[in-house]
Amino acid sequence: MPEETTGIDYVMEAASGPHFSGLRVDGLLSTTSSPRASGAVTPTSFSTLISDPTAHKQPFVIGVSGGTASGKTTVCDMIIQQLHDQRVVLVNQDSFYRGLTPEESKRVHEYNFDHPDAFDTEQLLECVGELKSGKSVHVPIYDFKTHQRSSESFRQVNASDVIILEGILVFHDQRLGANPGHFVALTDSDADVRLARRIRRDTVERGRDINSVLEQYAKFVKPAFEDFVLPSKKYADVIIPRGGDNHVAIDLIVQHIHTKLGQHNLCKIYPNVYVIQSTFQIRGMHTLIRDREISKHDFVFYSDRLIRLVVEHGLGHLPFTEKQVITPTDSVYTGVDFCKKLCGVSIVRSGESMENALRACCKGIKIGKILIHRDGDNGKQLIYEKLPKDISERHVLLLDPVLATGNSANQAIELLIQKGVPESHIIFLNLISAPEGIQCVCKRFPSLKIVTSEIDVALNEEFRVIPGMGEFGDHYFGTDDD
Numbered sequence: 001m002p003e004e005t006t007g008i009d010y011v012m013e014a015a016s017g018p019h020f021s022g023l024r025v026d027g028l029l030s031t032t033s034s035p036r037a038s039g040a041v042t043p044t045s046f047s048t049l050i051s052d053p054t055a056h057k058q059p060f061v062i063g064v065s066g067g068t069a070s071g072k073t074t075v076c077d078m079i080i081q082q083l084h085d086q087r088v089v090l091v092n093q094d095s096f097y098r099g100l101t102p103e104e105s106k107r108v109h110e111y112n113f114d115h116p117d118a119f120d121t122e123q124l125l126e127c128v129g130e131l132k133s134g135k136s137v138h139v140p141i142y143d144f145k146t147h148q149r150s151s152e153s154f155r156q157v158n159a160s161d162v163i164i165l166e167g168i169l170v171f172h173d174q175r176l177g178a179n180p181g182h183f184v185a186l187t188d189s190d191a192d193v194r195l196a197r198r199i200r201r202d203t204v205e206r207g208r209d210i211n212s213v214l215e216q217y218a219k220f221v222k223p224a225f226e227d228f229v230l231p232s233k234k235y236a237d238v239i240i241p242r243g244g245d246n247h248v249a250i251d252l253i254v255q256h257i258h259t260k261l262g263q264h265n266l267c268k269i270y271p272n273v274y275v276i277q278s279t280f281q282i283r284g285m286h287t288l289i290r291d292r293e294i295s296k297h298d299f300v301f302y303s304d305r306l307i308r309l310v311v312e313h314g315l316g317h318l319p320f321t322e323k324q325v326i327t328p329t330d331s332v333y334t335g336v337d338f339c340k341k342l343c344g345v346s347i348v349r350s351g352e353s354m355e356n357a358l359r360a361c362c363k364g365i366k367i368g369k370i371l372i373h374r375d376g377d378n379g380k381q382l383i384y385e386k387l388p389k390d391i392s393e394r395h396v397l398l399l400d401p402v403l404a405t406g407n408s409a410n411q412a413i414e415l416l417i418q419k420g421v422p423e424s425h426i427i428f429l430n431l432i433s434a435p436e437g438i439q440c441v442c443k444r445f446p447s448l449k450i451v452t453s454e455i456d457v458a459l460n461e462e463f464r465v466i467p468g469m470g471e472f473g474d475h476y477f478g479t480d481d482d
């Protein structure tokens with residue numbers, strides 16, 4: 001073998017080819033290979049976990065009910081406002097009121113708008129069913145002054161991850177709001193307050209006079225509340241006293257939805273996998289770094305921002321001790337002390353892109369390196385390692401921006417464990433993770449933590465993460481010019 005091919009430079013060069021964030025393992029996609037033996041995963045086991053990009057994930061449904069003017073619509077509007085996320089849509093049961101016939105319109109004061117028959121529940125069910133199966137729907141627009149639906153316009157509601165279903169009788173039909181798989185909330189406001197609000201709303205917004213509101217209330221609204229709304233209280237997962245005034249309850253629901261939105265199925269299976277909470281900023285940065293037209297300068301800038309977030313999040317999983325300090329006002333502040341025994345380990349080469357962020361967060365942190373060659377020795381060769389001598393006493397932040405097959409990660413983790421690092425003292429930090437990689441690492445090392453900023457769809461036949469962002473190290477270090 002010529003000399004240069006044995007040196008570290010050659011090895012570094014060879015390792016900097018197309019990066020699969022892991023090793024090509026022969027037979028990875030063969031159903032005959034043993035997943036345990038190779039650390040790889042067979043397509044059969046993938047299929048239970050990994051979503052087919054064309055397959056549709058069932059949305060999470062939140063039902064919100066309560067008496068008239070208890071604040072249902074206000075609460076739901078506040079939740080939608082706070083979330084500001086197109087993955088959450090609101091469907092109001094009111095939109096599905098049946099339009100009155102000319103005969104019913106003449107005798108409107110005798111019409112019971114609070115009875116289940118006043119709604120076209122089958123149409124509402126159909127609409128929710130379509131949304132659940134990933135289709136967009138046209139929701140009618142109902143006019144409370146004319147008691148009719150618009151014949152010209154409708155509201156388009158797109159398929160989403162969370163559907164909020166709101167209305168006085170959404171729990172009356174078990175197939176709707178109070179379905180066991182749904183999250184059920186009930187707004188509960190004082191009856192006098194509700195009546196006062198109803199009078200004001202119906203006279204100001206719905207073209208009624210006070211007498212007709214009071215008459216309708218006594219004849220239909222109150223009895224129907226007792227017959228149909230109150231019994232559904234037993235289905236409620238949460239009750240929201242004071243409706244829209246209850247900011248704490250609204251915040252909790254918003255948080256719950258955030259958790260649902262951020263929780264990939266894999267996080268439910270592997271509780272040690274943490275995906276940092278998605279925001280428009282984070283999605284915007286991902287959009288930029290995944291765009292093949294991005295300039296190198298922007299790629300590095302936005303990758304660095306994302307890396308910093310992942311590093312900070314990862315540090316949040318370290319153990320801490322309580323610490324008290326005296327503030328300049330002579331008061332005691334009870335806080336925490338950072339974990340001191342730390343070290344970073346980058347998987348060369350792309351992992352090195354994460355070192356600066358780690359140094360910026362942890363002053364003077366030691367950083368070791370592991371280089372794994374994806375060819376040779378059946379794609380599993382450990383080529384180079386330089387780790388602090390006392391690594392077994394440290395918590396390790398393992399750095400690699402893209403987790404693909406998980407094979408090089410497993411190799412690196414194996415080495416750390418051989419050096420005496422307890423598995424539970426390793427936090428593996430990524431920007432983008434493939435489900436296959438997560439499964440491969442988590443199955444073998446269940447007590448290690450993975451912190452990532454996004455979980456992608458899958459690996460393709462070439463073991464590249466899809467949609468992914470190509471060869472991270474080449475983009476970051478500018479070696480993708482040719």
Ligand SMILES: Nc1ncnc2c1ncn2[C@@H]1O[C@H](COP(=O)(O)OP(=O)(O)O)[C@@H](O)[C@H]1O
Pocket residue numbers: 066067068069070071072073074075187197198200201242243244245
């Ligand atoms: N916290 C509140 N303070 C004052 N007015 C409110 C409050 N919450 C709701 N309202 C008003 O009371 C009326 C009924 O509220 P709404 O949210 O439409 O209730 P629902 O959908 O349960 O009938 C509306 O006119 C609304 O603007």
Ligand SMILES: Nc1ccn([C@@H]2O[C@H](COP(=O)(O)O)[C@@H](O)[C@H]2O)c(=O)n1
Pocket residue numbers: 067068069072073094097113114143144145147167168221
């Ligand atoms: N044409 C209609 C239709 C419905 N109502 C009343 O609306 C109430 C439901 O809406 P909330 O936002 O108050 O839950 C219900 O109590 C109906 O009496 C109506 O007055 N006219």
Ligand SMILES: [Mg+2]
Pocket residue numbers: 072073074094
């Ligand atoms: Mg309402």
